[in-house]
Amino acid sequence: MRLKLIACEIVYREVCAAVARSTNLVDVEFLPKGLHDIGQAGMSQRLKEAIAAVDESRYEAIALGYGLCSNGLVGLAARSIPLVVPRAHDCITLFLGSKERYLEYFYANPGVYFKTSGWIERGDGLAQFGPQTVQQQAGMTQSYEELVAKYGEDNARFLYDQLCDMLRNYGQLTFIEMGIEPDDRFERSARDLAASRGWKFEKLAGDMSLLQALLDGPWDAARFLTVPPRCRIAASVDENVIKVVAETQDS
Numbered sequence: 001m002r003l004k005l006i007a008c009e010i011v012y013r014e015v016c017a018a019v020a021r022s023t024n025l026v027d028v029e030f031l032p033k034g035l036h037d038i039g040q041a042g043m044s045q046r047l048k049e050a051i052a053a054v055d056e057s058r059y060e061a062i063a064l065g066y067g068l069c070s071n072g073l074v075g076l077a078a079r080s081i082p083l084v085v086p087r088a089h090d091c092i093t094l095f096l097g098s099k100e101r102y103l104e105y106f107y108a109n110p111g112v113y114f115k116t117s118g119w120i121e122r123g124d125g126l127a128q129f130g131p132q133t134v135q136q137q138a139g140m141t142q143s144y145e146e147l148v149a150k151y152g153e154d155n156a157r158f159l160y161d162q163l164c165d166m167l168r169n170y171g172q173l174t175f176i177e178m179g180i181e182p183d184d185r186f187e188r189s190a191r192d193l194a195a196s197r198g199w200k201f202e203k204l205a206g207d208m209s210l211l212q213a214l215l216d217g218p219w220d221a222a223r224f225l226t227v228p229p230r231c232r233i234a235a236s237v238d239e240n241v242i243k244v245v246a247e248t249q250d251s
Helices: 009-021 035-052 091-096 099-108 117-121 144-151 153-164 185-197 209-216
Strands: 002-008 025-031 061-065 083-086 112-115 172-177 200-205 224-227 231-235 242-246
Touching (some): 002 009, 002 209, 009 025, 009 091, 009 117, 009 209, 025 035, 061 209, 083 209, 091 172, 091 209, 112 185, 117 185, 172 185, 185 200, 224 231
Parallel strands (some): 002 025, 002 061, 061 083, 112 172, 172 200
Antiparallel strands (some): 083 224
């Protein structure tokens, strides 16, 4: 089977490892990280453009290496071949192997901030999309000094606490080790970051099975959504995360 995979570059190392092990012929296109930072409409549009550019006569399906990611997948439609999407809230599900494991860990560890090799070497900063990002438009990337210069010290303190200190609710950093890292450089970086912020650190074993199954098939309905031609993706607001609706049907 020949597949086209469109994936976030955050899973670059993991996808490359999974492609190398897959029995299928997989052509991969990575899109820049942080599409969810440009909002649902912006992310959806970028993905629609990538899907529209695929020569579907060459493939049996298009796989998406994404989670729902703040509804960024909502509205994406299959044309002449199916779309296959993991049932995942975001990319952390892809790293942990299932939506169930992700939710179990998330609820057991409130205030957790995740890091992986991709988030460390490709995920820092918002410069990639500049003024398009929701954070930039809301003023969330401004420094305290910049806010003081614009609004005065009292107003700046309030604005910084409410908008800019995006890490104030975190107390733990969890590094997900996927088993494809070349050495311990990413773990050391994560440990150093946790120490610098006074956070608890934990290393958690990742699970490549969901990504590998995305590239290998067959795609069971419990873990994957298969979108047939002339249908599209909608959020299901339940344990399934996403669902199929007819393309002419309202959300």
